[in-house]
Amino acid sequence: MARKQKADLLQGTLELLVLRLLQSGALNGWDIMQRIRLVSGDVLSVTPGALYPALHRLEERGLVAAGWGASDNNRRAKFYSLTAAGRKQLQAERQTWARFTGAVEALLRDA
Amino acid sequence: MLRRLLRRVRAALTSTRAERDLRDELQLHLDLQTEQFLRAGMTPAEARAAALREFGGLEQAREACRDARGLAVLRELPQDLRYAGRMLRRDFGLTLVVMTTLGVGIGANTALFSVVDAVLLKPLPFPDSDRLVILKEQTASRPNRAVAFPDFLDWRARTSAFEDMAAALIVGGVLSGDGVDAERVFGRAVTREFFATLGAALALGRTFTADEDQPGGARVMVISHAVWLRRYGGDRRAVGRATSYNGESHTIVGVLPETFDYYGRTNANNDIFVPLGQLKTQSYMQRRDSSPVLVLARMKAGVTLERARADLSALAASLAQEHPATNGGVGATVTPLLEDYVGDMRLALSVLLGASWLLLTIACVNVANLLLARASSRRQEIAVRLALGARRGRIVRQLLTESLLLSSIGGALGLFLAWIAAGWLAQSAPIALSRMEEVVLDWRVVLFGAATTTITGLAFGIAPALQTSGVELQQVMRASGRAVSGGGKRLREALVVGQVALCVALLIATGLLVRSFQRLVEQDPGYDPANVVTMRLRLPDARYRTREQVLPVLDALTKRIAAIPGIDSVSLTSGVPLGRRSDQAFVPPGRPAERRDRAPLALTQWVGPGYHQTLGIGVLAGRTFTAADRAGAAPVAIVDDEFARRYLPGRELAAVLGQRVRLLGDGEVPREIVGVVRHIHHSSLEEDSRAEIYIPFDQAEPTWQLEIGRAMDIAVRSGVAAEAVVSGIRAAIRAFDPELPLSHVTTLEAALDRSMGARLFNLVLLLVFGGAALLLCVVGIYGVVSYSVSQRTREIGVRMTLGARPEDVVRMIVGRGLRMVLLGAAGGAISALMLARLIEGLLFGVRARDPITFASVLALLTIVAAAASYLPARRAAGLDLAAALRQD
Numbered sequence: 001m002a003r004k005q006k007a008d009l010l011q012g013t014l015e016l017l018v019l020r021l022l023q024s025g026a027l028n029g030w031d032i033m034q035r036i037r038l039v040s041g042d043v044l045s046v047t048p049g050a051l052y053p054a055l056h057r058l059e060e061r062g063l064v065a066a067g068w069g070a071s072d073n074n075r076r077a078k079f080y081s082l083t084a085a086g087r088k089q090l091q092a093e094r095q096t097w098a099r100f101t102g103a104v105e106a107l108l109r110d111a
Numbered sequence: 112m113l114r115r116l117l118r119r120v121r122a123a124l125t126s127t128r129a130e131r132d133l134r135d136e137l138q139l140h141l142d143l144q145t146e147q148f149l150r151a152g153m154t155p156a157e158a159r160a161a162a163l164r165e166f167g168g169l170e171q172a173r174e175a176c177r178d179a180r181g182l183a184v185l186r187e188l189p190q191d192l193r194y195a196g197r198m199l200r201r202d203f204g205l206t207l208v209v210m211t212t213l214g215v216g217i218g219a220n221t222a223l224f225s226v227v228d229a230v231l232l233k234p235l236p237f238p239d240s241d242r243l244v245i246l247k248e249q250t251a252s253r254p255n256r257a258v259a260f261p262d263f264l265d266w267r268a269r270t271s272a273f274e275d276m277a278a279a280l281i282v283g284g285v286l287s288g289d290g291v292d293a294e295r296v297f298g299r300a301v302t303r304e305f306f307a308t309l310g311a312a313l314a315l316g317r318t319f320t321a322d323e324d325q326p327g328g329a330r331v332m333v334i335s336h337a338v339w340l341r342r343y344g345g346d347r348r349a350v351g352r353a354t355s356y357n358g359e360s361h362t363i364v365g366v367l368p369e370t371f372d373y374y375g376r377t378n379a380n381n382d383i384f385v386p387l388g389q390l391k392t393q394s395y396m397q398r399r400d401s402s403p404v405l406v407l408a409r410m411k412a413g414v415t416l417e418r419a420r421a422d423l424s425a426l427a428a429s430l431a432q433e434h435p436a437t438n439g440g441v442g443a444t445v446t447p448l449l450e451d452y453v454g455d456m457r458l459a460l461s462v463l464l465g466a467s468w469l470l471l472t473i474a475c476v477n478v479a480n481l482l483l484a485r486a487s488s489r490r491q492e493i494a495v496r497l498a499l500g501a502r503r504g505r506i507v508r509q510l511l512t513e514s515l516l517l518s519s520i521g522g523a524l525g526l527f528l529a530w531i532a533a534g535w536l537a538q539s540a541p542i543a544l545s546r547m548e549e550v551v552l553d554w555r556v557v558l559f560g561a562a563t564t565t566i567t568g569l570a571f572g573i574a575p576a577l578q579t580s581g582v583e584l585q586q587v588m589r590a591s592g593r594a595v596s597g598g599g600k601r602l603r604e605a606l607v608v609g610q611v612a613l614c615v616a617l618l619i620a621t622g623l624l625v626r627s628f629q630r631l632v633e634q635d636p637g638y639d640p641a642n643v644v645t646m647r648l649r650l651p652d653a654r655y656r657t658r659e660q661v662l663p664v665l666d667a668l669t670k671r672i673a674a675i676p677g678i679d680s681v682s683l684t685s686g687v688p689l690g691r692r693s694d695q696a697f698v699p700p701g702r703p704a705e706r707r708d709r710a711p712l713a714l715t716q717w718v719g720p721g722y723h724q725t726l727g728i729g730v731l732a733g734r735t736f737t738a739a740d741r742a743g744a745a746p747v748a749i750v751d752d753e754f755a756r757r758y759l760p761g762r763e764l765a766a767v768l769g770q771r772v773r774l775l776g777d778g779e780v781p782r783e784i785v786g787v788v789r790h791i792h793h794s795s796l797e798e799d800s801r802a803e804i805y806i807p808f809d810q811a812e813p814t815w816q817l818e819i820g821r822a823m824d825i826a827v828r829s830g831v832a833a834e835a836v837v838s839g840i841r842a843a844i845r846a847f848d849p850e851l852p853l854s855h856v857t858t859l860e861a862a863l864d865r866s867m868g869a870r871l872f873n874l875v876l877l878l879v880f881g882g883a884a885l886l887l888c889v890v891g892i893y894g895v896v897s898y899s900v901s902q903r904t905r906e907i908g909v910r911m912t913l914g915a916r917p918e919d920v921v922r923m924i925v926g927r928g929l930r931m932v933l934l935g936a937a938g939g940a941i942s943a944l945m946l947a948r949l950i951e952g953l954l955f956g957v958r959a960r961d962p963i964t965f966a967s968v969l970a971l972l973t974i975v976a977a978a979a980s981y982l983p984a985r986r987a988a989g990l991d992l993a994a995a996l997r998q999d
Contacts, residue, residue: 014946017895028136028139029136029140030139030140030143030144033140047167048140048165048166048167048172049164049166049168049171049172049175050139052136052137052140052172052175052176053172053175053176053178068132071139071143075139075142076135077137077139078135078136078138078139080131109926
């Protein structure tokens with residue numbers, strides 16, 4: 001397998017990404033991983049060892065809700081969906097992120 | 112073996128629903144990844160391996176997920192509990208031993224606490240009862256005497272520290288009339304502030320008015336709830352009725368509430384209350400050198416005991432200046448009411464509580480030791496769990512859950528035992544232990560038991576948990592656990608040494624009390640209690656107003672009782688042994704008279720003819736009283752040998768005869784000593800010996816004769832059963848006058864047993880504690896030695912192959928056990944020497960450093976330790992050599 005250059009996620013970014021991915025509907029852990037890989041063109045790497053604890057953390061904080069359902073190939077899978085609090089949190093973190101990246105870009109451009 | 116362990120651990124870890132969900136979630140991920148690799152063309156085996164690799168640390172991920180849950184502890188608790196439960200079931204024998212050990216330890220503590228709580232800690236049932244105090248007077252010879260009434264009046268007028276002060280005097284008499292049987296009652300004459308000072312409200316009616324509390328006031332009475340129920344069936348109209356007390360009509364003005372508890376409800380002089388002020392005309396109420404009243408006072412809010420003491424001392428000092436003849440050298444004391452009430456129980460209870468703490472500590476040490484022993488056999492399991500990614504804190508928590516579960520089971524058993532014990536204690540405790548009837552297993556006690564249980568669980572669990580979870584991984588995986596047990600062994604031996612030390616201290620205390628009791632039982636009371644029945648006769652004041660009315664009745668009654676078949680002799684006295692006593696000031700032979708409160712005191716009894724024969728008191732010189740020693744005859748007295756030793760030292764007993772002694776207040780006539788009898792232990796077998804003087808009742812000072820004569824004790828010696836004697840006497844008295852009440856009916860032997868009740872009670876409890884501690888020690892020693900034998904099987908095998916004989920092996924192992932015990936025993940003996948002074952107050956006839964007790968306890972422990980080590984040693988010596996050497 002050819003190895004591409006991969007970027008480790010910034011602290012806290014993973015949770016933002018998860019919230020964003022869940023905005024369009026409930027997903028299970030495997031789906032979330034595939035989508036991160038797909039959308040980022042294999043640039044962002046997430047390991048299960050990081051993803052699942054993050055999901056549990058979000059569930060514990062009430063930002064996502066979890067329920068059991070059938071996966072695509074009809075197996076018992078745990079699906080995560082955004083709660084109202086999660087939606088709010090996503091909104092807030094998107095703004096923070098925009099301000100942060102805007103500031104970094106401005107620095108990189110003009111400094 | 113390893114695989115089985117692994118399976119068990121995994122099962123335990125995944126037993127809850129949350130765990131199952133977590134497992135499923137991650138498993139799905141692995142499966143999907145594997146399928147993806149399969150589709151990429153890998154073989155199933157390759158795909159599975161690749162998926163696992165890609166996943167990276169399945170167990171770590173699980174742990175991280177568990178950690179993500181903020182309430183991990185709570186979530187894991189049911190899981191931990193279930194796992195702990197399984198471990199306890201697996202080691203059922205161990206669980207049983209631990210449970211019983213803890214049950215006994217916690218039970219003893221909780222039961223004892225219930226007693227301490229009821230007796231020492233619970234406040235008295237009066238508002239702000241910590242401000243209630245008892246005031247007494249203090250002279251050099253009588254540190255704790257009652258108070259002169261004029262002194263009380265001055266104190267009350269001048270005090271700045273007390274908001275209320277009341278005087279009380281114990282009275283007794285006969286209630287009659289109202290169509291109910293005449294009844295002997297005891298109560299108090301009190302000044303009108305008494306109930307207000309206590310803060311006690313009446314259930315019905317009112318207390319006394321100022322006019323009633325004066326000489327010549329209307330005769331009124333407050334009755335107890337019990338008397339109200341007994342005599343008036345709880346009728347509210349009882350208030351306002353007239354009843355006859357000592358033959359005089361008294362109006363009932365109030366009824367006390369059922370909860371009224373002044374110096375104990377069951378054991379008290381609380382039947383009736385009458386105004387004390389009406390007695391003011393009595394001469395003894397006007398003298399400053401006579402001290403009849405007890406003073407109850409309430410300190411002002413915010414006043415400390417120290418300030419109250421300073422205030423009262425200043426008052427006493429100024430009175431001493433104003434009345435030097437009577438009050439010179441008279442100080443005053445302030446004692447909290449509760450302490451005055453339970454004072455002498457404090458020491459005994461403290462010792463018992465200390466003993467129960469020692470027992471619990473020993474139990475904890477034992478359990479810790481057992482868990483340590485098991486810990487080493489669980490090292491592999493723990494190591495596997497650590498290898499699977501469990502954190503150390505998690506394992507410690509799991510192990511602590513286990514010990515807390517153990518302690519909870521033990522605690523439940525302990526509470527059950529305490530419940531049984533508290534019931535027994537409340538019932539069988541001797542009367543001398545006041546407030547014991549209040550012993551119950553209430554929420555305070557249960558809370559104490561629960562706290563003890565938790566602390567216990569942590570105490571015995573923490574060392575094994577830390578030790579076990581600290582295993583070096585590779586070491587355990589490589590060696591099969593044998594090489595790493597050194598640290599644990601030292602810890603276990605240290606624990607046994609400590610345990611033995613505690614046990615020795617406890618046993619020495621117990622031993623000293625056993626020896627005291629033995630001394631006490633051997634003590635000769637000075638009289639012969641067998642076949643003696645005693646009782647008290649009370650002649651109602653109103654019908655027996657003069658000497659001339661009293662004396663013939665006593666005479667007639669004595670004759671009638673003497674005529675009852677089976678009665679060998681009968682005699683009247685002012686106080687039989689183990690009943691009342693009267694201490695009188697006197698002038699010893701050949702000495703000048705002294706002021707009354709400085710003169711020596713003697714136990715004084717006014718007795719009828721033949722008293723010494725009736726009680727079996729030995730005559731050492733001279734004679735006893737006869738009918739010829741009557742009023743008008745030459746005044747005589749009999750003294751005891753203690754009197755002779757103290758006041759006529761160096762004289763032959765025969766030379767004591769003919770000396771003269773003078774009783775202060777008794778008309779002060781010099782009396783010729785006509786006999787010397789043996790000293791008797793009047794109040795109890797352990798009392799301090801005070802010299803005794805006997806006076807013929809017929810020769811008592813006339814005004815005293817009336818007082819004494821209206822309440823005489825009857826002592827009867829007979830060859831027939833006590834019940835028959837008593838019913839015969841009752842019948843004789845009833846035939847003579849149906850309104851004469853008899854009370855305090857008992858045999859001297861029973862009274863003697865009762866007088867030792869409190870001591871016996873303490874002793875039995877301590878014996879139980881000591882025995883339990885010894886048993887726990889044996890278990891501890893046996894456990895450590897047999898564990899060390901099992902660890903050294905191979906070494907012992909080698910030794911024996913090289914020519915060591917079985918005796919050598921036994922000697923080696925027993926020697927090791929004994930070394931632990933001797934170390935512990937030395938420590939225990941030293942602490943016992945240091946603690947000895949604490950229990951000195953409980954001892955009788957034996958010194959706190961009694962070498963015999965110390966030696967016997969140490970010998971006992973050595974023998975027990977040798978026996979406990981011998982069994983495992985024998986097993987080791989009987990080893991199958993080949994098997995031992997083969998063992999890996």
